[in-house]
Structure formats: C-alpha cells, structure tokens
Amino acid sequence: MSAKAELHALIDRFAEGSVLVVGDLALDEFLTGVTERISREGPVLILRHEHTRQVPGGAANAAYNFAKLGAKVTMVGVVGEDLQAQALRNILAEAGIDVSGLVVDPTRPTITKTRIAAHSRQSVTQQVVRIDRKSDEPLSLDLQAQLSEQIATYAAANAALVCSDYLEGTFTDKTIAATLNHSRTIVDTHAGLERYQGAYLFTPNLPEAELAAGFAIRSDDDLNRAGAELLHRTGAKYILITRGEEGMSLFGVDGTRRDIPAFNRTQVFDVTGAGDTVVAALTLALIAGGDAYQAAILGNLAASIVVRQFGTATTDVATLHSHLEELEWTFL
Numbered sequence: 001m002s003a004k005a006e007l008h009a010l011i012d013r014f015a016e017g018s019v020l021v022v023g024d025l026a027l028d029e030f031l032t033g034v035t036e037r038i039s040r041e042g043p044v045l046i047l048r049h050e051h052t053r054q055v056p057g058g059a060a061n062a063a064y065n066f067a068k069l070g071a072k073v074t075m076v077g078v079v080g081e082d083l084q085a086q087a088l089r090n091i092l093a094e095a096g097i098d099v100s101g102l103v104v105d106p107t108r109p110t111i112t113k114t115r116i117a118a119h120s121r122q123s124v125t126q127q128v129v130r131i132d133r134k135s136d137e138p139l140s141l142d143l144q145a146q147l148s149e150q151i152a153t154y155a156a157a158n159a160a161l162v163c164s165d166y167l168e169g170t171f172t173d174k175t176i177a178a179t180l181n182h183s184r185t186i187v188d189t190h191a192g193l194e195r196y197q198g199a200y201l202f203t204p205n206l207p208e209a210e211l212a213a214g215f216a217i218r219s220d221d222d223l224n225r226a227g228a229e230l231l232h233r234t235g236a237k238y239i240l241i242t243r244g245e246e247g248m249s250l251f252g253v254d255g256t257r258r259d260i261p262a263f264n265r266t267q268v269f270d271v272t273g274a275g276d277t278v279v280a281a282l283t284l285a286l287i288a289g290g291d292a293y294q295a296a297i298l299g300n301l302a303a304s305i306v307v308r309q310f311g312t313a314t315t316d317v318a319t320l321h322s323h324l325e326e327l328e329w330t331f332l
C-alpha cells in the first residue's frame with residue numbers, strides 16, 4: 001500500500017475509535033446586538049439582542065472534535081449547577097458525546113466565557129466586553145475523588161485517554177494519577193507536563209514547549225534540545241511540538257525527529273482551537289493502528305482544514321479524505 005493509501009485506511013477506521021476526554025470543559029457564548037441608543041442609567045450602550053450562540057470550549061471542544069470525526073466519546077470533567085452546565089450537556093449530548101461522567105460542583109459556576117459584540121446598522125460587528133465565569137477555589141477532596149472514580153470507571157472501556165488541561169483545576173495530583181492508569185494517555189496541557197509522568201504522548205505548542213523546557217526556542221538546535229528535554233522530563237514515548245505556521249515536529253524516545261510542514265499556509269483565517277483538532281485526529285489515527293508519525297501527519301492535515309474556518313472549528317472524515325487526496329507533499 002502507498003503511504004497515502006495507508007493514511008486513507010487509518011481515516012476509514014476513525015469511527016471505530018473510542019476515547020475518554022478528561023479536562024477543563026467550558027462554554028463559549030457569543031451574544032450579538034445592534035446598538036440602539038445611550039442609556040439614561042449610565043454612559044453605556046444599549047444593544048437590542050439579536051442572537052446568542054453557544055459552543056463547546058476548552059476540553060469540551062477537544063471532545064467535540066473527536067465526535068465530529070465519528071468517534072465514540074465520553075467526557076469527564078466538572079460543571080456547576082447552572083444554565084451553562086445544561087447548555088453544555090445539551091450541545092455535547094447532541095453531538096453524541098456521553099456526558100454521564102460529568103461531575104457536578106454546586107459551589108462553582110460552569111466555566112463560561114461570554115463575548116458581547118455589537119454593530120450599528122451598517123458597521124462591522126466588534127466585541128464590546130467579555131464576561132468570564134469561573135472559580136479560583138481548588139477542587140474539594142470529595143470532588144477530586146468523584147472525578148478519579150469516573151476516570152477509573154471509563155478508562156478501561158476506551159482505547160485512548162486524552163487530558164485536556166487548561167489549568168482550570170480539573171487536574172490535581174489525584175486526578176492525574178487516575179488518568180495515567182492507561183497505556184495510551186495523550187496530554188495536551190498549557191503547563192506542568194512533568195506532572196503527567198509516563199504519559200504516552202504530549203502535544204505542546206511552541207510557547208508551551210519553551211515554558212516546559214525552560215529556554216527560548218530560537219534555532220533548530222534549540223528545538224532539538226527542547227524535544228530531548230521534554231522527553232526526559234516526562235518519560236513520554238513521544239513529544240509532538242506544534243509550531244503554528246511552521247507545522248509540527250515529532251520527537252521519539254528512540255532519538256528520532258520528524259518534521260511536518262503546515263499543509264495549508266495560504267488560506268489561514270482563524271487558528272483558534274487548531275490544537276484540539278490536532279489531538280483528535282492524531283489520537284484516532286493511533287487507535288486505528290497508525291504509528292506516531294502517521295498520526296501526526298493526520299493531525300496536521302486536520303488542522304490545515306480547520307484553520308480555514310472562523311471560530312473554533314471541527315472537521316469530518318469525508319473532508320479529511322478529500323484533502324488527503326489533494327495533498328501534494330513529497331514525503332508521501
């Protein structure tokens with residue numbers, strides 16, 4: 001089979017994949033209104049509400065990406081006891097994601113970022129203010145125990161376990177220990193990679209890799225040193241450093257390095273959430289039996305598709321197939 005045919009075959013098996021996504025889930029809200037007048041209550045704009053859009057954020061976006069690629073997904077994380085939690089449950093459940101493992105903490109709000117944007121009759125829409133709901137309190141021991149229990153319950157039944165750590169408190173020593181009880185734990189975290197000792201693969205972006213390595217990555221040699229340093233510090237089999245417009249570099253514990261260029265450099269409109277898409281396609285390719293290099297290529301391909309769309313985006317198996325077919329890359 002040609003290299004490309006092998007990748008097509010991996011994509012064909014995405015729907016057979018099952019994943020447990022653990023992490024800091026959030027709700028992203030977008031409220032839009034048209035400016036009417038200035039208030040008499042204070043020097044503020046009054047907007048006439050037009051529409052509200054709610055989309056999964058944080059770890060929920062990672063889970064959503066998996067679901068759109070056809071996989072069976074279970075989500076474990078913490079939500080509050082509020083309307084935002086209900087909205088998140090509905091959106092995830094509608095995408096076919098199992099939300100029965102969500103743990104409820106009545107003392108904290110569901111993490112929510114609400115953007116309020118306005119436009120006058122003809123003007124472009126622009127953001128006016130953003131309201132964040134979240135708690136800075138660490139998770140109670142009881143909640144950590146509940147989370148760990150849910151992780152243990154679902155881990156065995158899934159072919160991979162993904163940690164999506166936005167540093168919002170889901171991951172404590174206790175819950176991390178529960179996630180590491182799996183042979184295929186993939187970690188996407190903003191910081192603290194070494195806390196996930198022995199996980200299979202990490203997907204830091206460049207700033208995250210610099211932070212974790214403790215030095216700036218300015219040259220190719222720096223990148224090599226960072227890859228080696230992160231492998232050493234985490235005990236991982238692979239470190240995949242995603243490098244934005246430079247694509248990605250995969251470092252293996254066997255001393256190998258493979259570079260993959262960004263497959264789409266001309267039609268890039270919004271890179272938000274591209275990291276979550278990489279993790280989803282990469283993980284499903286691994287579960288399907290691909291090696292880490294093939295998985296990284298498919299993660300990179302999926303990212304090259306979603307950066308074309310505004311907002312956090314997802315892609316599907318049919319789109320992956322067609323973009324793979326058109327991909328002209330000399331290594332394939």
Ligand SMILES: Nc1ncnc2c1ncn2[C@@H]1O[C@H](COP(=O)(O)OP(=O)(O)OP(=O)(O)O)[C@@H](O)[C@H]1O
Nearest residue numbers: 205242243244245247262271272273274275276303
């Ligand atoms: N400017 C860009 N041009 C082309 N491709 C890009 C660009 N930015 C990102 N990508 C693609 O998306 C992948 C992941 O991007 P990046 O390294 O920015 O991840 P990230 O910072 O974790 O993203 P996020 O946290 O917003 O989800 C890259 O490896 C590349 O394939």
Ligand SMILES: [Mg+2]
Nearest residue numbers: 188205275276
């Ligand atoms: Mg990221």
